[in-house]
Amino acid sequence: MNTATRAFAAAILILCAAGCNKANNAGTSDPEIRVMAVNPAANFVILNIGATQGAVIGSEMILKRGDSQIARVRISQIEPSTSIADIIPGSLAPDVRLQPGDRAIFPGT
Numbered sequence: 134m135n136t137a138t139r140a141f142a143a144a145i146l147i148l149c150a151a152g153c154n155k156a157n158n159a160g161t162s163d164p165e166i167r168v169m170a171v172n173p174a175a176n177f178v179i180l181n182i183g184a185t186q187g188a189v190i191g192s193e194m195i196l197k198r199g200d201s202q203i204a205r206v207r208i209s210q211i212e213p214s215t216s217i218a219d220i221i222p223g224s225l226a227p228d229v230r231l232q233p234g235d236r237a238i239f240p241g242t
Contacts, residue, residue: 166237168196169215173231176220178206180237183214194218194237203229206237 170179178196182188188211196204204225206218220231 166194168231168233168235168237170233171231176222177209177217178220178231178235180206180208180216180218181214182237183212183216185213188216192239193221194239196231197236197238198229202226203235204231 166180166182168178169181172178180188180194188208190208190211192208194206194208195202196206205221206224207221208216208218210217218237225231
């Protein structure tokens with residue numbers, strides 16, 4: 134990621150730490166890991182999992198919509214309650230656009 138993209142991502146992480154995570158699951162008991170924001174131009178997503186929940190840099194996750202796998206990502210930056218995950222090249226399903234609310238799971242779960 135270039136400097137401008139990292140600055141954008143940092144701003145998103147700060148905003149999300151201030152309330153996106155709560156808004157994303159507001160009024161639900163949904164403990165699932167979800168995509169909170171997508172930057173398709175820079176090939177990354179913001180996830181609602183961070184250091185507090187045990188996120189580890191380098192961890193790979195599968196993004197799903199319904200029962201279908203739509204992409205794979207690798208966590209590249211971690212904040213207390215959010216993280217940035219880079220979309221693994223070649224893993225995005227054809228004709229799919231990632232969107233907030235897509236579910237993230239660890240392989241094997």
